[in-house]
Amino acid sequence: MRTIIIGSGAAGLTAASTLRGYNEEMEIIVVTKDKYIAYSPCAIPYVIEGTIKSFEDIIMRTPEDYKKRGIDVLTETEAKDVRDNKVELSSGEKIEFDYLVLATGSSPFIPPIEGRELEGVFKVKSLEDGKKILEYMKNCEKVAVIGAGAIGLEMAYAFKKRGLDVLVVEMAPQVLPRFLDPDMAEVVKNYLESLGIKFILSKPLEKILGKDKVEGILVDGQTYDVDMVILATGVRPNIELAKKAGCKIGKYGIEVDEYLRTSVKNIYAAGDCVEVIDMITGEKTLSPFGSTAVRQGRVVGKNIAGLKETFPPVLNAAISKIGELEVGGVGLTAVAANLKRIPINIGKVKALSRARYYPGGRELIIKLVAKDNLVVGGQIIGYERVAERIDLLSVAITKKVSIKELSTMEFCYAPPVKMVKEPISLAAEKILKQE
Amino acid sequence: MRTIIIGSGAAGLTAASTLRGYNEEMEIIVVTKDKYIAYSPCAIPYVIEGTIKSFEDIIMRTPEDYKKRGIDVLTETEAKDVRDNKVELSSGEKIEFDYLVLATGSSPFIPPIEGRELEGVFKVKSLEDGKKILEYMKNCEKVAVIGAGAIGLEMAYAFKKRGLDVLVVEMAPQVLPRFLDPDMAEVVKNYLESLGIKFILSKPLEKILGKDKVEGILVDGQTYDVDMVILATGVRPNIELAKKAGCKIGKYGIEVDEYLRTSVKNIYAAGDCVEVIDMITGEKTLSPFGSTAVRQGRVVGKNIAGLKETFPPVLNAAISKIGELEVGGVGLTAVAANLKRIPINIGKVKALSRARYYPGGRELIIKLVAKDNLVVGGQIIGYERVAERIDLLSVAITKKVSIKELSTMEFCYAPPVKMVKEPISLAAEKILKQE
Known part of the structure; x- marks a missing residue:
């Protein structure tokens, strides 16, 4: 049995590694236009600014590393067409597959x-x-x-x-x-x-x-x-190969079911090229994040290995480190809610990242968005300890935590790392007081 | 109407402020043996080590600050007895109350x-x-x-x-x-x-x-x-006054119901002196944390103000900053589970606090405890970004998140603040692989 994976980004390589982890026998071939693989594009600005010393540093693995795990990576190779369970390479060579994974990513707009x-x-x-x-x-x-x-x-x-x-x-x-x-x-x-x-x-x-x-x-x-x-004007899903393969294309990208199967048998898709479901609105959307690509790659790898794994709707949890600032958001924004005429409540607080008297504490701004008394979105700006709070909100939104629960939720405390009252709870309280 | 609060720790003062926030009319008197109020005892080691410059810095408010909000704080005053809806002070004076809050705290053992x-x-x-x-x-x-x-x-x-x-x-x-x-x-x-x-x-x-x-x-x-x-051999709840007032004492501290009412009408209790319910085992326990005291103080304040607010069972989420290390735990430990013969599964990973190639990343060790496929406990040691992960686990345990869900949960990612795969998910995956 052979699986061909098109694309060596986070989705493609994670699918390859995951599949290998659950299946020792499967032949796995990754076909990629790229020369360098297994690096994080998100790291580029930090090399430019000089925090990371060189572009070589951000390459995590080489094709040889994958070879050792029994995964063949064909670099600088284009997949031109998909037909009759075969991938046609730029060389004209046709390789047969039992499973195909389209992890063709996106291109800058x-x-x-x-x-x-x-x-x-x-x-x-x-x-x-x-x-x-x-x-x-x-x-x-x-x-x-x-x-x-x-x-x-x-x-x-x-x-x-x-x-x-x-x-x-x-x-x-x-x-x-x-x-x-x-x-x-x-x-x-x-x-x-x-x-x-x-x-x-x-x-x-x-x-x-x-x-x-x-x-x-x-x-x-x-x-x-x-x-x-x-x-830096955004990206568009690469869907040309999927079209040639006969896969259904949705409003934004390749259409997949919850198992990340395309409309064509034995062809899966993962990463920036697929469209996903927004957890709050239930509508189709894109999720062009490295973290989403990795999660989808795992789901595809497991499914080809025979485990039944689903990919849930997304909240598009995002974090960005811009200079000293850490800026994050997850779920519904007020702007998006207003556009869609979704009635919401807002709670916003300015707090500190440490106890008031503990040196080094910095401003932390937290904005919560609530719908039907449930937390459905959050935005946080600070200088430290923002990312994990975004993750906490991601769990809270996914598990339908109410604003009331969030306001009284148990959180840890020590002066060097926190205020005694967690600012997320304070923001939730602000919403409660509006009622 | 008059509320007397015995104790000027986090529970007592939070109860006073909360009550005032919801009720402008109530007379509020805080009786305390202490000279200094509204400081964080958790900050003492950081003054000793010199990170915080002086003990004056950790005093957040004075009795005068409370006076401005219409809260009388009687410092260096002992409440000797409680009888017939009156508190007897060390001076012999007796003050009548409509509501009493026992926030008598704990004493070092x-x-x-x-x-x-x-x-x-x-x-x-x-x-x-x-x-x-x-x-x-x-x-x-x-x-x-x-x-x-x-x-x-x-x-x-x-x-x-x-x-x-x-x-x-x-x-x-x-x-x-x-x-x-x-x-x-x-x-x-x-x-x-x-x-x-x-x-x-x-x-x-x-x-x-x-x-x-x-x-x-x-x-x-x-x-x-x-x-x-x-x-530093632990603390014991101060329950003498509660006994004199006729309040039922449980196995560990003052017995309270979910509204934090003692067995005596119109007498509430909050903070280190009360016993609470362990969310995982359902057994009685203590929760001598500043964060618990604040949360209980709020519940008591709101209840006296006429809002119906309950205090849920605890996970005893704890965090400590010891030198460079940030050490946290929440919920059930394996040790406690074994003592109680609760069957559990363990997932433990060593990871990094940032992308592998991003400068300044430090080791992060995460241990998860699972019971019946649900996450019920977590312990984390690292040099940064530990506290909010403990809080995230607190939400996850409270909302009965399964190990499977935790392994595929959506988390944000950027190289300066995270690995692309959240270590909590990796620890959850380790548990899944044992099955």
């Missing part, structure tokens, strides 16, 4: 504007992108980052830390529109502005200017001199 | 051994205790800490940091027996030993030696020269 092909325009997706940026920025003084999502802001901070002038351009009226409300986003923007980063919000990039290489950008009719442009 | 009255023997309970220790230690070189609970180990570290020779004596065969299993406790002991702190386990203190002041201790027939002894 490149806005269809003039100048996008100029030298000095970069996306932030692959390790090669990162290397090119690191090289090119040596001769740059001013950079424009297009898109104020997590990767955009992490890159903006990285460039600023490296001494460049940074301008961020975002079409939405706020930064981090995917997981923060405007009031919370303002805190992040203010922080970055205090470091000297400039912002243009609510305006699209109109044009990239320059002859051979970037010399400026045009936004809202105005020219800004920059010598480098970073497109 | 002083082992009944020779030499316990010598100069240089201290307990660690009140701010005055802390001040005396800070003064006395100036002339000391060697200190024995009796008891290796959280406060004992925090004090041991503090003394070591201040340059003293430190010997810890513990009757139990391990440190932190209340919330860690022996294998986890060993990690903490090894850390403290690496700093030069010495341990004698499984042996009781037999005698404190010296003429007027401490000169040594006797343990297991052997003499150890020390010039200071810290008794």
Whole structure:
């Protein structure tokens, strides 16, 4: 029996490792266009800013490491077509499979504007992108980052830390529109502005200017001199191969059932290329996170190994470290709720990360979103101890914890690590008091 | 209408503030033996070690602050008796009440051994205790800490940091027996030993030696020269006044119902002096934590204000910062399960607090305890990001999250703050693989 996995990102390689963990016999082949595998794209901004020393550091495993576990990784190899239980490679070779996993990931969305092909325009997706940026920025003084999502802001901070002038351009009226409300986003923007980063919000990039290489950008009719442009304008699922294989495509990505099976027998899909279900709204959505890819890869690996494993709806728990700030969000935002006309309640508190008198405590802002007296969303900004609180809220939302329960929930306490009253409980209490 | 609250610890003062928050009219009087109020006893070791500059820093509020909110705090005043809806003060004055709150707290347990009255023997309970220790230690070189609970180990570290020779004596065969299993406790002991702190386990203190002041201790027939002894041998609920008031006393402390009412009408009790229900075993237990006291104080305050609020069973979520280490536990330990012959499964992992390649990541050890496929306990040792994971487990245990759910739960990810696979999920997976 042979399983072919297309894609060597978090989903593909996790599927391979998991399947091997439960099945010693299966032949496993990973086919990937990439040269480097098993690295974390989320780490690119931290190499750019210099916190991680080199791009070599973020490569966790080589094809040889996988070979030792009986997993063949064919790098720099494209899967051109899927037909009759065979994958056709760019070489023309056709390999038969018993199971196929489409872990084709996503590609950066490149806005269809003039100048996008100029030298000095970069996306932030692959390790090669990162290397090119690191090289090119040596001769740059001013950079424009297009898109104020997590990767955009992490890159903006990285460039600023490296001494460049940074301008961020975002079409939405706020930064981090995917997981923060405007009031919370303002805190992040203010922080970055205090470091000297400039912002243009609510305006699209109109044009990239320059002859051979970037010399400026045009936004809202105005020219800004920059010598480098970073497109951090989101990603789109790679669904071409799935289409060729005859898999049903949904509103956003490859359609899968709860076992992550596509509409074609013995073809699974996982990672950025599939669409998933939003736990709160029940609607289809995307979940382009490394953590989701890993979880889906595991589900696919187990299912091919014969275990019955399902992938549950998502909350899109997100965390970003932007300079000193740790910014997280999970579940429904107030903005999204209003768009969908979902009635909600809000509780927001400013607290501290340690007891008031304990040195080093920093501000912690927590916003909870409640629907029908249940917690359905949370946003947290702080300087420490944010990520695990997002995770705690993820558990609470998943398990339908009520605002009342959250307000009286048992939490630990010691002055160096906490206030005696957990700020999440204080935010919940604020909601209760509105009733 | 008048409410009298006996005790100015976390339970008493929280009850007072909460009641005032919901009822503007009620006369509220707090009666306390203490001179200083509204400080955190948990902070004492951190003043001793010098991280917090002075004991004045840990006082959060004064009686005058409470007066402004219409709460009278009678300091250095003892409540001698309770009879016919009146509290008799040490002055002989009798004050009538409509509601009474017994928040009498606990007292350090002083082992009944020779030499316990010598100069240089201290307990660690009140701010005055802390001040005396800070003064006395100036002339000391060697200190024995009796008891290796959280406060004992925090004090041991503090003394070591201040340059003293430190010997810890513990009757139990391990440190932190209340919330860690022996294998986890060993990690903490090894850390403290690496700093030069010495341990004698499984042996009781037999005698404190010296003429007027401490000169040594006797343990297991052997003499150890020390010039200071810290008794950190646990606390006992203060139940004398409750007895005089006719309140039923349970196995461990004042008996209360889910509304924290004692057996006597209009008398409530909260904090270290009451016994509570263990969420896992259903048995009576104590919960001498500041966080529990605050939560109970709120419940009592709300109930007297006419809101119906219940106090749920406890998991005794605990966290301690001992030097660089952050050590936490919640719910059932394997040791306790074995004693009670509760069949359990264990999953334990060593992981990192950040992505492998991200600088500054430190070891994180997570141990989960499962019963009937549900998570019922957790212990975590690390250098960062432990406390919120304990809180996450507290939510998970309370909401009866299964090991399977925990293994596939959605968690956030970014390289500076997390591994892509949350170690709690990895520990859960270890349990699943045993099946």
